[in-house]
Amino acid sequence: MPNILVVAETRGGELRKVALEAVTAARALADAAGGGEVHALAFGPPGLAGKLGPLAAHGADRVIACEHAAYARADGESMSATIALRAAGFPLVLFSATAQARDLAPRVCVKLDAPLLSDCLTVALSGQSVVATHSTYTAKLVATLKAGPMPVVVSVRPSAVTPAEKARPLSAETIAPAADPAASRVKVTDVVTSGGGKIDLGEAPVIVSGGRGLKEKANFKLVEELAGAFGNAAVGATRAVTDDGWRPHEDQIGQTGRLVSPDLYVAVGISGAIQHLAGMRTSRTIVAINKDPEAPIFKVADYGIVGDALEVVPALTAAVREAKKGH
């Protein structure tokens, strides 16, 4: 009966979708093993506790709000101390594989002396071990990894799990950090947000990405308009484009950028270099628009249109707008 501690990620004091994915994954694991408790721990500024109902609705037996004014931002040192304290005796600690978890999970591993399985596509329990699949070698191979004996720390790839409700009665607790965030040695001096309200690449169900085939920076507005027509889309880019400064580096998808798996990935003017495919080939449906019928992107695309992006994209934008109206 494995008990699982989930670290439920928040941003700006609100639960992220990945938090519900993580709790869903943990609930399924516990149930498959005959039922253990799932505790979900979230960090945020005072007032967070009142917002954690969805964690119980998705299967957390206990929700824990660790509140501190400093937790409008993440703080690796104090958060990892709190997680490790709450994880004592838990065979499994589960994160979402986000930028924040990349900082937190390894610290927790050391504190618990537990091995790490990171960015897992699937996770299962097997006796005293955890077995997970993980995309490796820049997504050219899939490894099945086994870690154990427990405790083990895992992080689950965003979007690999679909949030599912499995309501538990709300059992809530509010705690203070186990270490003072003010004592942390790494200080955030500024936060730079690029374009307020933008949907994050890791959470967007649809991603529209542009490449050098868009010819110039100004044409990226076509991609933005298409994303706008979907309404739930984020904009991504290739390295060719981020290198040229058409888009910020954090929009880059691929081997050296973000790894994404949206429901729909639209590649506009992108050749489909392996380093780009490394970041998006696990997307559920892939659409490619490229004027070159031989472009490698068509090999991974479910649907392709051969043509000039500058003509096809505006037509697609109009058609998607129309289709959305019908709903």
Add this chain to the structure above:
Amino acid sequence: MKIAVCIKRVPDMESRFKIAASGTAIDETGLKYDISDFDAYAVEVALQINEKAGAGETTVICLGPDAVQETIRKALSMGAEKGVQLRADAVPADSLAIARALAAELKDGGYELILFGKHALDTMTGGAGTMAAELLGLPCLTAASRLEVTGARATARRELEGAAELLEFPLPAVVTIDEGIARPRYPSLKGIMAAKKKPLDVKPAQLGSVRVSVEKMELPAERPPGRIVGTGPDAVPELVRLLQTEAKVL
């Protein structure tokens, strides 16, 4: 400044990989190897910091079999001063075991700055650097896309999802390096000649218990062959129809 950079030897990711007969590893025949991308950026960052300061020493550390000496020499030919091989027959898939062995070597080295890659391109775990920091009790900045050092303090930028943070921290510290920070230089002929004479220490790796194993290595499931819906804007209605009725994403 005394800087250490932990580098991993990985196969050229452009290779067409085959699975070894064991079913748990890649077939290494004919593969070319190099420094893992992010680790090469980290070497470049170290070299630039010391070049700017006009003084300092960069040590590269690589854990693995004797074949990694070639990888260490590459970093030396870029300009690093010293190399250390932590000898192990094989490199485990357990980042914590690797971090322990690296931390044991780093502990008494007197380094003011210790650099890692954000993740290794083969394992793509992204754990060893932050774990080593934790083991060493040092401040850690994970996934820096910019790093500047002034005296005993450093500032860095980290890309989060949808935002970036600017951070400040005291040295000594561990920093793991993200993309966008620096393009690694190519070794010059002079650098390659000089590297042959630079010190390369070989020591046994203290890996301790390894608790992650590879059970299976596979090629990803092939995507079912896609289709070209049509040419030009005329193909848009059919595409939209397919997205609605077949893919059900619209």
